[in-house]
Amino acid sequence: MRIGFAPNIEDIVQIFNAGKLGNIQLSQKGYISTDQFLRTSIPNIYAAGDVANPRDPCVATAVAQGAIAARSIQEDL
Numbered sequence: 001m002r003i004g005f006a007p008n009i010e011d012i013v014q015i016f017n018a019g020k021l022g023n024i025q026l027s028q029k030g031y032i033s034t035d036q037f038l039r040t041s042i043p044n045i046y047a048a049g050d051v052a053n054p055r056d057p058c059v060a061t062a063v064a065q066g067a068i069a070a071r072s073i074q075e076d077l
């Protein structure tokens, strides 16, 4: 059983606000919202791993999402 976890994103949101990069869109549960290729609502900002609310939050998922985000960065930039 896995209970009581919440995404640790307060600092990230503050950094984006301070940098005037725009508001990063969050899900109702407070995770960073992304599209299927891990793009956030802010152009050229990507989210992977536990903060992006994977269905299966584990090391394998976080690493795989890192690879997906890297591919998106390659395509976008």
Ligand SMILES: Cc1cc2nc3c(=O)[nH]c(=O)nc-3n(C[C@H](O)[C@H](O)[C@H](O)COP(=O)(O)OP(=O)(O)OC[C@H]3O[C@@H](n4cnc5c(N)ncnc54)[C@H](O)[C@@H]3O)c2cc1C
Pocket: 008, 011, 012, 048, 049, 050, 051, 057, 058, 059, 060, 062
């Ligand atoms: C008790 C426990 C047991 C687990 N057991 C397993 C297991 O057996 N197998 C498994 O696959 N998964 C396990 N998990 C889940 C796994 O740890 C996570 O899914 C995985 O680590 C997610 O990787 P991540 O890179 O998204 O996040 P994290 O590994 O949490 O990495 C995020 C990093 O960002 C850093 N950070 C946060 N805020 C800031 C900031 N403002 N500035 C700079 N750095 C910052 C943190 O210090 C951390 O190093 C377990 C989790 C917990 C809590």
